[in-house]
Amino acid sequence: MLNYVDLMIASFIALISTFILTFGVRKFAFRFNFVDFPNQRKIHKHVTPRIGGLGIFLGAALGLLYLQPEHIHLTGISLGALVIVITGLLDDRLDIRPIIKLTGQLVAASFLISSGLIIEKVTLPFFGMIELGAFSVLITFLWVVGITNAINLIDGLDGLASGVSTIALSSMFVMALIDLQIFAAFLCVVLIGANLGFLYHNFYPAKIYMGDTGSNFLGYMIAVISMLGLFKNIALFSFVIPVIVLAIPIFDTLFAILRRASNKQGIMMADNKHIHYQLLDAGFSHRQTVLIIYGFSFIFGVLAIVFTEASFLVSALVTLFVLFLIHILAELAGVVLGGRRPVVDGILNILGIRTDESEEDHFNE
Numbered sequence: 211m212l213n214y215v216d217l218m219i220a221s222f223i224a225l226i227s228t229f230i231l232t233f234g235v236r237k238f239a240f241r242f243n244f245v246d247f248p249n250q251r252k253i254h255k256h257v258t259p260r261i262g263g264l265g266i267f268l269g270a271a272l273g274l275l276y277l278q279p280e281h282i283h284l285t286g287i288s289l290g291a292l293v294i295v296i297t298g299l300l301d302d303r304l305d306i307r308p309i310i311k312l313t314g315q316l317v318a319a320s321f322l323i324s325s326g327l328i329i330e331k332v333t334l335p336f337f338g339m340i341e342l343g344a345f346s347v348l349i350t351f352l353w354v355v356g357i358t359n360a361i362n363l364i365d366g367l368d369g370l371a372s373g374v375s376t377i378a379l380s381s382m383f384v385m386a387l388i389d390l391q392i393f394a395a396f397l398c399v400v401l402i403g404a405n406l407g408f409l410y411h412n413f414y415p416a417k418i419y420m421g422d423t424g425s426n427f428l429g430y431m432i433a434v435i436s437m438l439g440l441f442k443n444i445a446l447f448s449f450v451i452p453v454i455v456l457a458i459p460i461f462d463t464l465f466a467i468l469r470r471a472s473n474k475q476g477i478m479m480a481d482n483k484h485i486h487y488q489l490l491d492a493g494f495s496h497r498q499t500v501l502i503i504y505g506f507s508f509i510f511g512v513l514a515i516v517f518t519e520a521s522f523l524v525s526a527l528v529t530l531f532v533l534f535l536i537h538i539l540a541e542l543a544g545v546v547l548g549g550r551r552p553v554v555d556g557i558l559n560i561l562g563i564r565t566d567e568s569e570e571d572h573f574n575e
Contacts, residue, residue, distance in 0.1 A: 217395070220273040221403035228269025228407030235265045236411070236418045244302050246419055261302050262412060263424020266372075266404045267295050270431075273400030281393045286325025287434055290318035294358070294430045298423030311422070312355065318430060319354040323347055327437055354433045360459035361429030363466060367486050368416035369409055370500050374458055374507045375428045376405040379435070381455050381511030385518055386439045394439035401431055414497050432456065454514040454532055458485070458507050461539050488542040492558060506535065 239245060239259030246260040297314030300306050322328075328346045333339050342349055365371035383398035385391075408424070411417045420428075436452040453460060462485050469483055489499040513528050520528060541551040 216277060217399045220277045220396070221399045223276050224269045224273030224400040224403030225407040227272045228265045228404040229410055231268050232262055232265035232408055232411045232418060235259070235261060239418065242303070244299075244421070246421070258416065258419055260419040260421035261299060261423045262408055262418040263298060263420040263422070263427050264295070265411075266401075266408050266420065266424050267291070267427050269404035269407055270400045273403055274396065277396050277400070279393055279396045283322070283325045283327045283438070284393075286321045286327060290321040290434075291427060291430060293318040293321070294426050295423055298421060298426045302421040302423050311426075315355045315358050315426070315430075316351065318358075319351050322354065322434065322437075323350055327434070329353060329437055350437070353437070354430065356463070357433035357436070357456060357459070358426050358429035360456065360463040361432065362422060362425040363463050363484065364459045364486070364503075365420065365425040366484055367496060367500050368414035368419075369412050370486060370503060371425050371428065372405050372409050372412050372420060373500065373504050375432065376402055376409070377504060377507040377511050378432060378455050379405070381514050382432075382435050382439060384515050385451075386435075388515075388518060389439060391439040394435050397431065397435050397438070401428070414500065429459075450529075451514050451517050454510050454517060457510040457532070457536065458503060458539070461536055465540060485539055485542045492542075492554075506539070509535065 236259050239261050244259060244261040246258050248256065293314055297306075297311060297318075300314075301311055328350045329342065330346050331339055331341045361371055361375060364374060379398045379402050383395055383402065386395040386398060405428075408420065412420060436455070466484060486499055486503060489502060490496070494502065510532070513532055516528055517525060537546070538553055538557075540546040541554045
C-alpha cells in the first residue's frame with residue numbers, strides 16, 4: 211500500500227540531506243582539487259568545485275534508506291549506481307578518457323541486466339506489442355548508456371541538468387502513481403528531493419557543479435526508472451513515452467551527433483553548439499535560457515502523461531505537437547534547413563526579441 215506521508219518524508223530527508231551535505235562536498239572538492247577550470251568553450255569565469263553529484267547520491271540514498279524498499283532489482287540497481295558514481299568521481303578528478311567512462315557505464319548496465327532488469331518488449335501503433343528477444347540485452351545497454359550520456363551533455367549551464375532531471379522525474383512519478391509502480395515512485399521521489407536540495411547550490415550563479423558524478427548518476431537512474439515503469443506501460447505508443455519525457459536531452463544528443471558528423475568532427479568531441487548555447491546566442495540571458503528549457507521540459511512531461519491515458523486521436527494530435535516542438539529544438543541546434551531558423555526567428559520576432567544582437571553580454575553575467 212502506497213503511503214503518501216512516507217513519500218513526503220523520504221523526499222524531505224533527501225532534500226535536506228543533500229542541501230546540508232553539499233556544503234561539505236564543496237569544501238572536499240576544493241581541498242582535493244575536484245574542480246572545473248574555465249576555458250574557451252565554457253561560460254563560467256572562475257574555478258568551481260564539480261562533484262556536487264556526490265551530495266545528490268548520498269541524499270537520495272538516505273531518503274531511500276528511510277523507505278527501505280524491497281525489490282528484486284534493488285541490488286543490481288544499487289551496484290550499478292555505485293559504479294557510475296565512482297566512474298564520475300574519477301572523471302571529475304582526472305578527466306579520464308571516454309573509453310574508460312563508457313566501460314564504467316557498461317559495467318553499471320551489466321549489473322542491471324544480471325539482475326533481470328531488461329527492456330524485453332515495446333508497444334508500437336499498428337504493430338502492437340513487440341518482443342525484442344535476442345536484441346533485448348543490446349537495446350538495454352544502448353538505452354542506459356544513451357540516457358546517461360544525454361543528461362551529461364545538457365549539463366552546460368547552472369541548474370540546467372538538475373532542473374530538467376527534476377521535471378522528467380516528476381512526470382515519471384505521476385505516471386508511476388497512475389500505474390501503481392511503487393518502487394519506481396520511491397526512486398523518483400527521493401531523486402526529486404535530492405535534486406531540489408542541490409539546486410539551491412547549483413542555480414545561477416552556481417557555487418558548485420554536479421559534474422560527471424551527478425549528471426551520470428541522474429542519467430543512469432532516469433534510465434533505470436523508465437525501464438521499471440514507462441517501458442512496462444501497455445498503452446499504445448508506450449515506447450514513445452520515455453522518449454517524450456526525455457525529449458530535451460535525447461534530441462540535443464542526437465542533434466549533436468548529426469552536427470558533428472556533418473562537420474566531420476568526432477562525435478565525442480565537445481562543442482558549444484548545444485541548444486542552451488544557441489539560446490544564449492539568440493540574446494537570452496543565462497537564467498532566461500535555463501527557464502526556457504525548463505518550460506520545454508515541462509511541456510514534454512505533461513504531454514507524456516497525457517499520452518499514457520489518451521485515445522488514438524488524442525495521441526496522434528499530441529504526436530504532431532511533439533514533432534513541432536522537436537523541429538523548434540532542431541532549428542535552435544542548427545541541424546535543419548541549412549542552419550536557417552524561420553520558426554524560431556518568427557517566434558522571437560513575435561516576442562519582440564531581436565536575433566542579430568543582444569542587449570547584454572550574457573557571457574559575462
